[in-house]
Amino acid sequence: xxxxxxxxxxxxxxxxxxxxxxxxxxxxxxxxxxxxxxxxxxxxxxxxxxxxxxxxxxxxxxxxxxxxxxxxxxxxxxxxxxxxxxxxxxxxxxxxxxxxxxxxxxxxxxxxxxxxxxxxxxxxxxxxxxxxxxxxxxxxxxxxxxxxxxxxxxxxxxxxxxxxxxxxxxxxxxxxxxxxxxxxxxxxxxxxxxxxxxxxxxxxxxxxxxxxxxxxxxxxxxxxxxxxxxxxxxxxxxxxxxxxxxxxxxxxxxxxxxxxxxxxxxxxxxxxxxxxxxxxxxxxxxx
Amino acid sequence: xxxxxxxxxxxxxxxxxxxxxxxxxxxxxxxxxxxxxxxxxxxxxxxxxxxxxxxxxxxxxxxxxxxxxxxxxxxxxxxxxxxxxxxxxxxxxxxxxxxxxxxxxxxxxxxxxxxxxxxxxxxxxxxxxxxxxxxxxxxxxxxxxxxxxxxxxxxxxxxxxxxxxxxxxxxxxxxxxxxxxxxxxxxxxxxxxxxxxxxxxxxxxxxxxxxxxxxxxxxxxxxxxxxxxxxxxxxxxxxxxxxxxxxxxxxxxxxxxxxxxxxxxxxxxxxxxxxxxxx
Numbered sequence: 001x002x003x004x005x006x007x008x009x010x011x012x013x014x015x016x017x018x019x020x021x022x023x024x025x026x027x028x029x030x031x032x033x034x035x036x037x038x039x040x041x042x043x044x045x046x047x048x049x050x051x052x053x054x055x056x057x058x059x060x061x062x063x064x065x066x067x068x069x070x071x072x073x074x075x076x077x078x079x080x081x082x083x084x085x086x087x088x089x090x091x092x093x094x095x096x097x098x099x100x101x102x103x104x105x106x107x108x109x110x111x112x113x114x115x116x117x118x119x120x121x122x123x124x125x126x127x128x129x130x131x132x133x134x135x136x137x138x139x140x141x142x143x144x145x146x147x148x149x150x151x152x153x154x155x156x157x158x159x160x161x162x163x164x165x166x167x168x169x170x171x172x173x174x175x176x177x178x179x180x181x182x183x184x185x186x187x188x189x190x191x192x193x194x195x196x197x198x199x200x201x202x203x204x205x206x207x208x209x210x211x212x213x214x215x216x217x218x219x220x221x222x223x224x225x226x227x228x229x230x231x232x233x234x235x236x237x238x239x240x241x242x243x244x245x246x247x248x249x250x251x252x253x254x255x256x257x258x259x260x261x262x263x264x265x266x267x268x269x270x271x272x273x274x275x276x277x278x279x280x281x282x283x284x285x286x287x
Numbered sequence: 288x289x290x291x292x293x294x295x296x297x298x299x300x301x302x303x304x305x306x307x308x309x310x311x312x313x314x315x316x317x318x319x320x321x322x323x324x325x326x327x328x329x330x331x332x333x334x335x336x337x338x339x340x341x342x343x344x345x346x347x348x349x350x351x352x353x354x355x356x357x358x359x360x361x362x363x364x365x366x367x368x369x370x371x372x373x374x375x376x377x378x379x380x381x382x383x384x385x386x387x388x389x390x391x392x393x394x395x396x397x398x399x400x401x402x403x404x405x406x407x408x409x410x411x412x413x414x415x416x417x418x419x420x421x422x423x424x425x426x427x428x429x430x431x432x433x434x435x436x437x438x439x440x441x442x443x444x445x446x447x448x449x450x451x452x453x454x455x456x457x458x459x460x461x462x463x464x465x466x467x468x469x470x471x472x473x474x475x476x477x478x479x480x481x482x483x484x485x486x487x488x489x490x491x492x493x494x495x496x497x498x499x500x501x502x503x504x505x506x507x508x509x510x511x512x513x514x515x516x517x518x519x520x521x522x523x524x525x526x527x528x529x530x531x532x533x534x535x536x537x538x539x540x541x542x543x544x545x546x547x548x549x550x551x552x553x554x555x556x557x558x559x560x561x562x563x564x565x566x
């Protein structure tokens with residue numbers, strides 16, 4: 001149909017003008033994207049080696065590697081996910097399977113999460129500092145940083161999981177009920193396994209969001225760059241390491257660039273994998 | 288039995304998730320309360336300057352910095368974002384459209400600290416050659432533009448796709464040109480969705496911290512030109528929280544509260560818009 005439509009459309013002077021502008025805008029965005037990536041790769045690739053990935057930073061990060069930073073980042077991520085996932089998935093299951101879309105309770109919970117999704121990360125940092133670090137007495141630690149991250153991740157984890165469950169056809173639920181399965185059995189044996197790819201995609205998106213976070217961790221997990229001994233130790237996340245090296249350490253640009261390259265590579269990998277999961281699922285459903 | 292147990296577990300999870308929002312608001316209020324009692328609200332606008340150690344708390348320069356940077360970024364990102372969405376929906380051949388959409392999605396996944404770092408090593412020196420000092424409002428605007436572009440593009444894309452097919456067919460049947468269809472029919476029909484996306488992007492621009500902090504120079508002043516360094520509200524919190532005590536700390540929480548209320552207002556507006564659209 002588009003072909004005939006195209007033929008019918010007369011490409012007048014104004015059309016050509018609009019088209020040119022749009023193509024220029026798109027080319028501009030592409031060029032900038034490639035510019036950023038190539039800058040990061042050119043500046044960082046020479047500095048990256050196996051040793052860089054496993055050594056601890058020395059001399060405020062100018063020498064050595066990012067081994068301890070990666071460990072801290074991983075621990076932060078683990079804490080955040082262990083706390084956020086059960087909360088997010090129970091919320092999503094309740095919203096998608098147990099309460100009607102128009103119920104007051106559902107609307108309230110959804111609205112609260114929507115607002116939470118818009119809260120700037122620096123505000124999460126303030127909250128984490130006041131609540132986890134000071135009020136609960138966790139101090140500057142991986143635990144308080146991870147808990148702050150968990151609050152940040154909730155909205156995206158809930159909304160992806162809820163969408164995944166809602167996308168399952170109702171015939172699943174009806175057939176399960178007709179076979180006499182209890183609702184919990186339906187949920188655990190049928191619905192959750194069927195929605196697993198979307199749950200995984202949401203999980204990956206959440207991991208990406210957590211890895212990218214800096215502002216919320218400034219005053220919660222702290223700046224200390226050595227290998228963390230426990231969850232109550234302060235630990236520096238990879239994104240914060242980049243910030244500190246480029247702003248506070250003269251001569252830290254090369255390792256900062258290499259760390260940025262590592263972070264971007266990780267995130268691009270995670271995001272592409274998440275897209276594959278989500279879109280692969282869509283295609284399967286269409287066929 | 289297990290069904291009832293499960294239902295309770297689920298309900299407790301959901302209530303906890305919903306309460307986090309209130310917990311955040313409560314703690315922001317709690318921390319800013321002492322400062323709000325000591326300092327009358329008007330002093331945030333009438334104090335001679337921002338010198339927190341000498342108890343002068345004028346937030347206006349930071350507010351103007353935040354607004355200039357956000358508005359500048361919106362002015363650039365709105366045309367670019369809408370053009371990108373039009374390209375994906377109407378102009379590009381299918382495989383190119385998909386590729387470009389992925390590129391925009393990946394752009395959305397680049398962390399703010401990396402944008403800031405790139406701005407610091409690439410944009411700031413470039414602007415410095417044009418007009419020193421380089422770290423400036425302009426650098427902040429350009430970086431913010433890149434960061435909110437994906438939001439605007441992806442929401443505009445979704446809004447354009449949601450316009451019923453008949454609209455396009457009808458307009459084409461009337462003999463409108465391609466641009467005529469887009470300008471006269473599709474864009475107006477998708478307007479609410481696009482505006483909701485722009486409002487969301489504005490919220491993101493206002494709250495953005497790290498990237499802006501790294502490229503704007505962080506001088507507390509009202510900018511008189513694009514090349515002046517500025518400091519935004521969010522950057523101010525990140526810069527001063529480390530050593531703030533007493534009222535100073537309280538004022539930082541007040542500005543955090545202010546940011547949060549602004550963003551809540553914006554996301555509320557976006558939500559009402561898109562709800563009205565669906566109804």
